[in-house]
Amino acid sequence: MTESFEMIENFIIYNNIFYIIPLNGKVTEIIKIDSEFNNGITYMRELEKKLFNTIEQALKVTFNTELPEELRLDTPPNEDLGDFALGCFPLSRILKNSPQHIAELLAEKIPEDDTIEKIVATGPYLNITVRKEILFQLTISEILSSPDTFGNSDYGSGERVLIEYSAPNTNKPQHLGHARNNLLGMALSNMLEAIGHTVIRVNLVNDRGVHICKSMLAYQKFGKNKTPETEGIKGDNFVGHYYVLYEKEQQREWQDWLAGKGIDVNTLDDGQLRTLEGDFLGESKWYAQVKELLKKWEDDDPDVVELWRKMNNWVYQGFEVTYKRLGCKFDKTYYESQTYKLGKDLIDEGLKKKLFYKKEDGSVWIDLSKEKLGEKLLLRSDGTSVYMTQDLGTTKMKFNDFNMNHAVWIVGDEQIYHFQVLFKIMKKLGFQWADGCYHLAYGMIDLPSGKMKSREGTVVDADDLMNQLFEMEKKEIKKRQLGIPEDELEKTAEILAIGALKFFVLKFGPQTRMLFNPAESISFYGFTGPYLQYAYVRIRSIFRKTEATDYQGISAQHCDFKLLQQPEEIALVRRLHDFPKEIKASASAYNPSRLAGYLYELAKEFSKFYHEHSVLHAKSPALIQGRLCLAEATGIVLKRGLQLLGIDVPERM
Secondary structure (H helix, E strand, O other): OOEEEEOOOOEEEOOEEEEEOOOOOOOOEEOOOOOOOOOOOOHHHHHHHHHHHHHHHHHHHHHHHOOOOOOOEEEOHHHOOOOOOEOOOHHHHOOOOOOHHHHHHHHHOOOOOOOHHHHHOOOOOEEEEHHHHHHHHHHHHHHHHHOOOOOOOOEEEEEEOEEOOOOOEOOOOHHHHHHHHHHHHHHHHHHHHHOOOOEEEEEEOOOHHHHHHHHHHHHHHHOOOHHHHHHOHHHHHHHHHHHHHEEEEEEEEHHHHHHHHHHHHHHHOOOHHHHEEOOOOOOHHHHHHHHHHHHHHHOOOHHHHHHHHHHHHHHHHHHHHHHHHHHHOOEEEEHHHHHHHOHHHHHHHHHOOOOEOOOOOOOOOEEEEEHHOEEEEOOOOOOOOOOOHHHHHHHHHHHHHHOEEEEEEOOOOOOOOHHHHHHHHHHOOHHEEEEEEEEEOOOOOOOOEEEOOOOOOOOOOOHHHHHHHEEEEEEEHOOOOOOOOOHHHHHHHHHHHHHHHHHHHHHHOOOOOOOOOHHHHHOOOOOOHHHHHHHHHHHHHHHHHOOOOOOOOOHHOOOOHHHHHHHHHHHHHHHHOHHHHHHHHHHHHOOHHHHHHHHHHHHHHHHHHHHHHHHHHHHHHHHHHHHHHHHHHHHHHHHHHHHHHOOOOOOOO
């Protein structure tokens, strides 16, 4: 087996070791892609146990040595090389011999038996081909006997991980960018649970601050006691309308201010423009009113607090509709209005430890120049908090609340620097759990029309997009004349529309900046959710034709798998065999796109098999039975994999 190298998004697979390349370009080993699992995957353990027993006997006879713990059975990069590959590097260190020579000697000593069909030394690897009837029997038996849990393992048993995702602002509805955040959070939570982690799903709602006061001020100016009910508008859309109104008014003021000073911003560089914007905000009448409103809120002015509560409740009602449709759920929701004062005790602690320092104006800073992160403000000169202060406090609170081993923040990549500083400060303050903190940064979503901008009202509302996809799917279903009864049409269109959105977003690596194309996402062809859903439905249609919808008589124990010898059948069972490994690799690397890619390849393998070979009109009842088992196992894995991504499947189409 020669050295293998593959680049996938921002990942590298090199000799079956999975690496991630973060934005700083430094390559870090994340996980070895191996087929060694803990007790959750019986069929793989049984097959590997047989192989390892055979290898161990050969080691004793040939080298008089035991099987080293670090020895692993990997999947060869080329199926022609075999089903498993044993790298002899650990043995080389023990035996003081070249891995190539060790592989050659073991290949000579290991006999073919009822499990092993062929064993060949290729360079430093021992490539093992197992008898296909064994691979079929053990793989399909496990899938059919545990359809709801197949692929699960206890690899991460004992690990507690907190996933913080969503984190919307209460001044606008959730848009397509928020949808990506939610979908990543749900998929990652599901995958980590599948490999044995205890997952705590957390939402931190940004319900206070300048942005919230902008929508409040605009409502005071233009609202005229209107409500979402009087206007027939979803609550978060209603409030978002006033946020856009505020930004339009301030933009007019900005243009007038520039004209009064005779300034052309097109002649300024970025630094000059930022300075100018700061000068403007210092003189802006609109912004002065926003700051006054925020001050009144912090001083518990009853009228302002009442308005804040009323508008936030409108937004929460709107959020709930979006979350329900996307399938979001949370174990705990924190609110910034309840946490924004946290962290000042940690600032005092850092000053005592001389980790932080005060400047002449009384502001508190930390110098992270040695870590190439520069200086960072932690407390303003007037003693008020910055966002970092609050985040220090909320991070400590969450670890106290849930006592987890790891915490993952799903936040856009514009906040990479913030989290680098946050984790570094927590580490310096002596919190050992800081090593378990991770920022899953994700890229922006663009549309064919360009970049989305909340303040200009050019974002794509998540609900509007879901509605658009729903209508597009209804038209597509009718156009394809799928024969879906009218009473099932809308339910099916909804499943396909939400599945199309989820799969299209999740098929991209999290850090990839992506272009969302609605028309492409709903297609029944190519790398899309509907393509995979249709593959599942096609499998279900086979069993409806057997008039055995409860699958009576489908039993792997009574199949003669020696009859399944076609290349398409073998390729399909090999792909099914890899499912648990793919879940583990995807979850461990925090990368749902890997699982999405696997499911797409599985669907393509089934399509090839289905196109080339009849299931119900095979040459013999025994062959029909074998192919039915293979088809049913494929349907189970497709459904399980899509469910881990948060995607439902229709039973008919």
